[in-house]
Amino acid sequence: MKIKTLEEILKKKSSKTEFAILTNLENGNSEIYLPGTSPKGEFSKYSDEIEKFFKSKKNGVIENSEIFVETYIKPIKVVIVGAVHIAQYLVDFAKSLNFEISIIDPRGYFASEQRFPDIKVINKWPKEAFEEIETNSSTALIALTHDPKIDDPALQYALKNKFYYIGALGSKKTHENRCQRLSEAGFTNDEINSIHGPIGIKLGGKSAPEIALSIIAQLVLETYKK
Amino acid sequence: MENSFDEKILDEANDWIKANQKVVLATVIQTWGSSPRQVGSRMIVNEKGDFSGSVSGGCVESAVVSECLSLIKDNKPCKKIEFKVSNESAWEVGLACGGEIAVYIEQIH
Numbered sequence: 001m002k003i004k005t006l007e008e009i010l011k012k013k014s015s016k017t018e019f020a021i022l023t024n025l026e027n028g029n030s031e032i033y034l035p036g037t038s039p040k041g042e043f044s045k046y047s048d049e050i051e052k053f054f055k056s057k058k059n060g061v062i063e064n065s066e067i068f069v070e071t072y073i074k075p076i077k078v079v080i081v082g083a084v085h086i087a088q089y090l091v092d093f094a095k096s097l098n099f100e101i102s103i104i105d106p107r108g109y110f111a112s113e114q115r116f117p118d119i120k121v122i123n124k125w126p127k128e129a130f131e132e133i134e135t136n137s138s139t140a141l142i143a144l145t146h147d148p149k150i151d152d153p154a155l156q157y158a159l160k161n162k163f164y165y166i167g168a169l170g171s172k173k174t175h176e177n178r179c180q181r182l183s184e185a186g187f188t189n190d191e192i193n194s195i196h197g198p199i200g201i202k203l204g205g206k207s208a209p210e211i212a213l214s215i216i217a218q219l220v221l222e223t224y225k226k
Numbered sequence: 227m228e229n230s231f232d233e234k235i236l237d238e239a240n241d242w243i244k245a246n247q248k249v250v251l252a253t254v255i256q257t258w259g260s261s262p263r264q265v266g267s268r269m270i271v272n273e274k275g276d277f278s279g280s281v282s283g284g285c286v287e288s289a290v291v292s293e294c295l296s297l298i299k300d301n302k303p304c305k306k307i308e309f310k311v312s313n314e315s316a317w318e319v320g321l322a323c324g325g326e327i328a329v330y331i332e333q334i335h
Contacts, residue, residue: 001251001332001333001334001335002334002335003243003334003335006236006239006240006243006334007240009236010236010237010240013232013236013237023330023332025255025304025306025330027303027304028303028304028332028333057228058265059231059264059265059266060255060256060265061255061256068253068255068330070253070266072230072232073228073230074230075229075230075232076227076229076230097229098229098230098231098232099229138227164227220229223227223228223229224227224228226227
């Protein structure tokens with residue numbers, strides 16, 4: 001691989017562009033491929049096979065050839081509401097697990113850049129903040145403030161936009177009250193029951209990193225279930 | 227649903243190159259049977275034999291390191307290496323897990 005190709009790959013990764021690396025295993029030539037375009041030169045006749053790898057989000061050698069295809073898809077987006085202590089550990093875990101984190105918190109003293117370097121922190125109320133984040137059914141929401149003023153509008157947004165994972169921090173009692181409010185706001189039982197509350201897998205830990213671990217473990221579990 | 231698979235080895239490769247090291251990139255390109263790392267798993271090796279990342283569960287990394295060092299020494303661009311099931315009673319390099327893998331090594335130049 002040429003250094004120039006490596007640099008281009010890193011640039012594409014940081015701008016969250018989807019692409020593939022095509023390598024001719026015989027001569028070591030490699031090329032970056034963008035979905036929907038035609039592959040260049042020696043790779044041009046494998047255009048259909050390359051698209052197939054993309055669709056199945058897989059890597060591999062094209063049958064009866066010496067061409068290796070490695071696809072890079074966009075990381076899953078995770079929106080955290082509440083720039084709290086647990087969120088700092090979630091950010092750490094998410095880095096190695098390759099989730100793309102955005103944090104929403106209208107409270108400026110929490111949502112400081114110093115507490116969350118390199119992370120998109122939106123210092124606004126959820127309604128306005130979601131205007132700045134592109135979301136879809138492959139987005140996850142982790143609500144951590146357990147303050148209905150902040151969490152509820154985010155949970156409502158996530159339910160309406162059919163996020164694949166929605167979790168909310170808080171005790172059983174807090175969650176019961178939350179469910180009651182969502183029911184009064186017109187959400188169905190199925191929708192309300194899809195919220196993971198109290199959030200996380202029961203590991204027994206009480207410290208901020210332990211709770212973050214239980215949340216991120218549940219997120220990974222639910223990702224592969226869908 | 228799948229999350230994107232990226233262990234950031236290429237990012238590290240770039241750091242090594244910036245530090246004026248020679249870097250060989252090793253990638254799992256094919257697997258058969260039960261193999262510990264999926265296709266696309268990566269490892270990097272420099273001219274001193276330092277390495278980062280993995281292509282198996284620790285079974286063949288030492289062999290990959292020596293292959294990478296030979297690649298640098300012979301100044302060859304790339305090579306494909308296959309690893310098969312090991313005989314557990316012998317001290318040899320192989321995959322105790324019973325799988326087979328093909329690893330592609332290439333110099334970043």
